[in-house]
Amino acid sequence: MFKSKAWGRTTCLLFLLVFLWGCGSEDAEKKEGISSFFWDVHIERWETTPLLKSTQSSVQYNGVVQTVQHEQTPSEGMVFLLLDLVVEKKQAGASVFSWGDVFVEDSEGHRFSRHPNDSFLDSSDRQRMKGTSLNFGKNEGFVCFEIPEGSAKGSLRLVVLLEQQEHSLEIK
Amino acid sequence: MGFLQKMSFPQLVKSVLALFFLVFLFFSGSQVVSEDEMVPIWNIRSLIQQIQVQGQKEAFLLEEISSGGYSWENPLVVLDPYGVSPLSALIFFSSEQPIRVSLQLPGKNGGQDVVFSSNAFSEEHLLPVFGLFPGETNHLLLQGISQSGEKWEKEIQIPTESLSGKLENLLLSVSQGDPSRIQEGFNFLFEDDPKVAFDENGEIRWVLALPTLQPVLYDTRNGKKWFCTGNYHFGDVIIWEVSLLGRISRVYYSPYGVHHDFAFLENGNLVLLGSENGPTIEDLVYEIDVDTGEIVFELDMKTVLDPAREAPGSFPRDWLHLNALEVVSGENSLILSARHQSALIKMGYPSGEIEWILGFPEGWDNSLASKLLTPTGDDFEWPFTQHSPQILPDWDRKPNTMDLMVFDNGYGRFHRHFDEREEKKLLENPWREYSRVVHYRVDEQERTVEQVWQFGKGDLELFSDSRGDGNVLENGNVLSAFNVSNRPYTGVFLEIAPESNEVVWQVEWGNDVYCIERLPLYGSFDAVFSLGDPVDNFIPEEVIGKYVQE
Numbered sequence: 117m118f119k120s121k122a123w124g125r126t127t128c129l130l131f132l133l134v135f136l137w138g139c140g141s142e143d144a145e146k147k148e149g150i151s152s153f154f155w156d157v158h159i160e161r162w163e164t165t166p167l168l169k170s171t172q173s174s175v176q177y178n179g180v181v182q183t184v185q186h187e188q189t190p191s192e193g194m195v196f197l198l199l200d201l202v203v204e205k206k207q208a209g210a211s212v213f214s215w216g217d218v219f220v221e222d223s224e225g226h227r228f229s230r231h232p233n234d235s236f237l238d239s240s241d242r243q244r245m246k247g248t249s250l251n252f253g254k255n256e257g258f259v260c261f262e263i264p265e266g267s268a269k270g271s272l273r274l275v276v277l278l279e280q281q282e283h284s285l286e287i288k
Numbered sequence: 289m290g291f292l293q294k295m296s297f298p299q300l301v302k303s304v305l306a307l308f309f310l311v312f313l314f315f316s317g318s319q320v321v322s323e324d325e326m327v328p329i330w331n332i333r334s335l336i337q338q339i340q341v342q343g344q345k346e347a348f349l350l351e352e353i354s355s356g357g358y359s360w361e362n363p364l365v366v367l368d369p370y371g372v373s374p375l376s377a378l379i380f381f382s383s384e385q386p387i388r389v390s391l392q393l394p395g396k397n398g399g400q401d402v403v404f405s406s407n408a409f410s411e412e413h414l415l416p417v418f419g420l421f422p423g424e425t426n427h428l429l430l431q432g433i434s435q436s437g438e439k440w441e442k443e444i445q446i447p448t449e450s451l452s453g454k455l456e457n458l459l460l461s462v463s464q465g466d467p468s469r470i471q472e473g474f475n476f477l478f479e480d481d482p483k484v485a486f487d488e489n490g491e492i493r494w495v496l497a498l499p500t501l502q503p504v505l506y507d508t509r510n511g512k513k514w515f516c517t518g519n520y521h522f523g524d525v526i527i528w529e530v531s532l533l534g535r536i537s538r539v540y541y542s543p544y545g546v547h548h549d550f551a552f553l554e555n556g557n558l559v560l561l562g563s564e565n566g567p568t569i570e571d572l573v574y575e576i577d578v579d580t581g582e583i584v585f586e587l588d589m590k591t592v593l594d595p596a597r598e599a600p601g602s603f604p605r606d607w608l609h610l611n612a613l614e615v616v617s618g619e620n621s622l623i624l625s626a627r628h629q630s631a632l633i634k635m636g637y638p639s640g641e642i643e644w645i646l647g648f649p650e651g652w653d654n655s656l657a658s659k660l661l662t663p664t665g666d667d668f669e670w671p672f673t674q675h676s677p678q679i680l681p682d683w684d685r686k687p688n689t690m691d692l693m694v695f696d697n698g699y700g701r702f703h704r705h706f707d708e709r710e711e712k713k714l715l716e717n718p719w720r721e722y723s724r725v726v727h728y729r730v731d732e733q734e735r736t737v738e739q740v741w742q743f744g745k746g747d748l749e750l751f752s753d754s755r756g757d758g759n760v761l762e763n764g765n766v767l768s769a770f771n772v773s774n775r776p777y778t779g780v781f782l783e784i785a786p787e788s789n790e791v792v793w794q795v796e797w798g799n800d801v802y803c804i805e806r807l808p809l810y811g812s813f814d815a816v817f818s819l820g821d822p823v824d825n826f827i828p829e830e831v832i833g834k835y836v837q838e
Contacts, residue, residue, distance in 0.1 A: 172453070173327045174480050175501055176800075179520035179547065181324040182480075184454070205348075208355030210362055235452030246374070247449045248367050253348030 150285050152278035154211035160200040160256070162287055164268045168196060170240040188236040190262045197228075197261040197268065198237075199287070201245060204254040213250040215259075217277035221284070222267035227275065234260035328518045328525075331499035333835045335517045335526055338498060339536055339823055342370050346535075346820050353380050353414075353819075360432065365444060367420075372497045373534035377417040377446055379430070387432040387440075389413050394429075396421065399489050400472055407815040409435055414817050418532050418809040419474065419493040423450030451492060455482065459490040460778070460796035469792045470783060471761040471806055476513075478504045478757075478803035483515065485807075490795045494532060494809070501525070502802055503546050503561075511811040512537065516546040522565040526827060527558065527576070532809065538824040540581050541831050544574055548611040557584070559622070559637070561610045568595060571608040573622070575638075581826025585638050592640045593629070597651045600700020601673050602628035614679050616690075623677055623692070630672045630700065632692065634730075646671070646692075646728065646737055661730060661737040668739045671696040671726065676757040676803055680727070683740070688733040691740070693766065695756035696724045714753045714773045723751050725758030725768045725784070743768070743784050750780065757803040765792065769804045 149158030168188040176182050190196050197220060203213055219227040230247070237244035237258050245257030263272075272287040349369055358364040363381035368374045379391075386409035393402040402419040420426045425447045432440040450456075464470060467488070474493055476485040480502055485494040498517070505514035511532065518525035522545045529538040544562030547570055553559050558576045563569040568590060575585040595607045602609070609628035616623060616634070621643060624633045631647030645652070645659045648670040652660060663670075671694055680691035703719040727741040743758075743766065744750050755771040761783070770780040779801025783793035 174499065175327055175331070175520055176480050181327045186453075205352070208352045209357045210364075233450055233452075235449060239453050246368065246371070248447055251364065251366060252352040253345055 148285060150274070150276055150278070150283040152281065152283065154205055154207045154209060155213055155278050156202075156204045156206050157274075157276055157278075157283075157285070158202050159274065159285065159287060160202060162197065162199045164195045164197050164263075166190065166195050166265075168236065168240050172239050184239075186236065186239040188240075193265060194262045195265050195268050196231075197263050197272070197287075198242070198258050199261070199274065200242070200256075200258050202254065202256050203245070203250055205250070205252055208252070211251070211279065213255075213278075215247060215249070218259075219275040220261045220263060220287070221273045221275050222263065223270035223272075224267075226264075226267065228261050228263050228267075231260040231262055236260075328520075328523065329835065332518045332524060332526055334499060335528065335536075336827070336832055336835055338370075338372065339539065339825065342536060342823070345370055349378075350820055356382070358382060360440065360442070363430075363444065365446060367446060367448065368534070370534035373495065373532065374451075374497065375418075375420040375422055375448060375492070375494050376533045377420065378533065379413070379415040379417060379444065381413050383411050383413065383432065385434055386411055387413075387434050389415060390431045391415060391417065392429040392431070393417070393419055393426060395487070396491070397489050398467055399487050399491075402809055404810045404814065407812070414819065416531075416533050416810075416814055416817055417446065419487075420446060420448050422448050422492060422495075424448065451495065454799070455484065455492060455495065458492070458798045459486075460798050462488075462490040462793075462795050464488065464793040465790075466792065469763075469765070469785060471763045471765055471767070473761075473806040473808050475767075475781065475795075476504075476506065476805045476807050477801065478502055478805075479799065479801060483513070485809075486795070488793065490797070496530065496534060498530075498534075501546060503549050504803070505550055505552070506805055506807060507552070508807075508811075510813045514550070516550075519545040520547050521545050521569045522563040524831065525562075527560070536823060537821070538578070539827055540576050540578070541827040542574070542576065542583060544572055544583075544586075549613050551613055551615050553615055553637075554617070559613065559615065561613060567605065568608075569606055570610050571595075573610070573613070573624075573637075581828075587638065587640050589626075592635065592642060593626075593633075594653045594656060597629060597653070598705075599628055599630045599648075599651065600704050601630075612676055614677055616679065623679060625674055625677050625694075627673045627675065627697075630670065630674065632671065632674065632677055632694065632728075634690075634732075644730065644732065644735060646730065648672070661735055663738070664736045665738040667742075668737075669696075669701075669724075669726075669742075669745075671728075672701045673697040673699040673754070675755055676759075678759050680760055684729065686731075688731060690730045690732060692728045692730065693758050693760055694726050694728060695752075695758045695768070696726050697752055697754065697756055698723045699753040715776075717748060717751055717774065720748060721751050721753070722746055722748055723756060723770060725766055727786075741786055743782075743786070743789055744770070749774065755800065755802040759805065761806055767804055767806050769801045771801050 170186045173181050173183045215230050221227050242258040245259050273284045275284045358381045363379050365379050367377045369378045388409050390405035395401050425445050428444045430442050474485040481500045483496040484492050486492045500515040503516050512529045514529050516525050516527050525542050525545050527540040530536045546560050548561050550560040562572045571589040573587040577584045608626045611627045612625035614623040622637045631645050633645050634643040642659045644661050646661050675695045678693040683691040698721045724742045724744040729740050730737050750770045751773050752771040753773045757769040759767045766784045768782045772778050779797040781795045782791050785792050
């Protein structure tokens with residue numbers, strides 16, 4: 117039917133684009149951010165989920181592909197809040213971005229720190245932001261917070277302490 | 289057609305699109321690529337992307353360094369600067385006067401310290417840090433000395449994250465005797481990804497989080513490691529050089545896959561084991577010119593050996609199963625290990641002329657039978673389905689002999705013809721097969737072979753039907769890897785004192801194992817460290833385009 121995979125894919129993509137154009141929301145996403153002298157922070161996208169499932173594949177010694185399934189659940193009554201962040205150092209110099217200074221705040225003012233070991237994100241399909249301090253360049257990836265289900269239903273803010281000043285950003 | 293009239297226009301558009309989509313799926317079904325085929329594609333893509341990311345990260349890092357804000361009092365400490373080596377770091381600072389710098393990371397539980405010194409006085413200091421402990425704050429001692437002998441000392445703290453995924457619980461047990469009898473160094477493993485190195489206590493101290501195939505080449509001249517990503521038996525594969533810090537520096541492409549092994553020839557080129565997608569596999573030796581990236585030589589082993597010979601494990605498609613090669617120094621020849629012929633073969637390269645065969649004598653055709661070595665000595669046993677030959681230094685000071693250390697799997701030693709059903713019995717090993725590490729001495733003039741030393745004979749617990757290794761270390765001990773058959777996903781590493789066959793160190797590991805090398809983390813080459821050098825990327829543009837756009 118199709119002479120090449122590329123032609124077939126292009127056609128398929130075109131149809132999907134038309135479909136999405138027809139069904140899409142009118143609101144274009146605006147990315148607000150936090151800005152300090154050294155750092156820019158913004159949220160690319162976010163999601164909450166009660167379960168993280170993923171599949172990891174690697175080529176074995178004999179060329180066979182081995183697939184491993186992973187599943188991660190939060191504590192009872194909690195959900196995972198996943199933030200895809202961009203943390204960029206816009207001014208070189210001795211300033212460190214520490215995850216100890218990053219929180220998610222719910223509508224009642226409760227604050228939640230980054231999951232102490234969200235390395236399980238490595239085995240999901242998401243690129244994970246490393247959990248140690250950042251001190252140069254443009255850093256992108258997901259970070260995970262465990263928050264109560266009730267908090268996830270209300271408004272949430274990302275709070276970051278930068279150069280001894282608190283900045284916050286609505287998660288929307 | 290009345291239902292069409294009842295539909296609104298948007299419903300109609302959606303229905304038509306859905307119909308087209310279904311038709312597309314139906315006709316493209318024959319082109320669906322299985323996950324087995326997709327994994328090499330994803331892996332090659334992520335490697336190519338990493339090379340791009342590396343360039344961006346280095347540009348940011350150089351900008352950060354040039355800010356002038358980092359001093360002895362306030363150094364820049366970057367953990368895992370390239371995002372792929374989470375137990376490595378880079379330290380940068382300037383000093384007011386030229387100083388020479390050293391660093392020390394103390395070992396734990398009697399383990400060795402990691403020590404590194406720059407060898408020149410300088411006002412700018414860029415220091416790689418290797419061997420950090422995972423999941424803790426590492427306390428690194430930084431020392432500086434001026435040309436007048438004035439000394440400074442300070443502690444730098446580097447927190448690291450815990451290891452995750454399959455690396456979390458790999459260590460099963462460690463036992464060791466007198467630490468002074470153990471060769472210093474870290475244990476670098478061959479297996480699938482991630483590649484790791486662990487210390488004498490079995491703790492992982494280096495990880496490379498990039499997709500790799502099993503074959504590995506450790507370049508002792510510059511401390512760089514070589515890995516392959518992509519297809520194993522045949523098809524596109526990327527062969528690449530990387531530092532312990534995770535910086536990729538040279539990259540080559542081949543359409544022949546890389547299974548099991550590759551090495552440097554004395555002309556500096558790479559010689560590799562691969563296959564074409566034909567009626568047979570694992571029987572191609574080929575060479576890549578490191579200056580141009582071109583494949584400059586191919587040797588189909590069917591033209592020099594007999595594909596019809598049957599031996600344990602062989603079947604028509606995988607009749608040879610080349611699993612290792614060693615370059616013979618000062619001669620134009622290679623030692624090849626052919627698992628499915630249970631033979632070690634010395635072959636002229638590039639002539640393809642067979643010089644001798646160390647293998648059990650049955651089934652060779654007349655021309656090859658004349659190349660067989662004759663065994664001497666009482667205890668001699670042939671190797672079966674062997675792995676990992678290592679050419680040893682001139683052990684007996686006789687120029688006409690060659691000493692080889694070999695991992696003799698022994699699969700097929702007593703029971704020559706396995707079928708698929710019987711392979712399942714390997715767990716029970718009813719034939720009482722055993723694996724050994726063996727030192728053979730070949731007298732090339734007399735065309736004889738003798739057995740000088742062995743370890744493992746009769747220990748059925750160590751029987752490893754596939755994979756395994758044995759290397760002579762600097763202190764004379766033998767480091768071995770047994771991929772034990774009776775406990776799936778278990779590897780046993782042993783350091784053996786050969787004069788007594790005493791095990792001086794043993795680690796059990798919760799994963800399959802192939803080969804092991806005891807290597808230092810640092811070499812003199814690390815004293816001169818630079819950032820921003822261009823990557824020698826020999827992947828053809830059309831190949832990059834295929835993977836980045838596909």
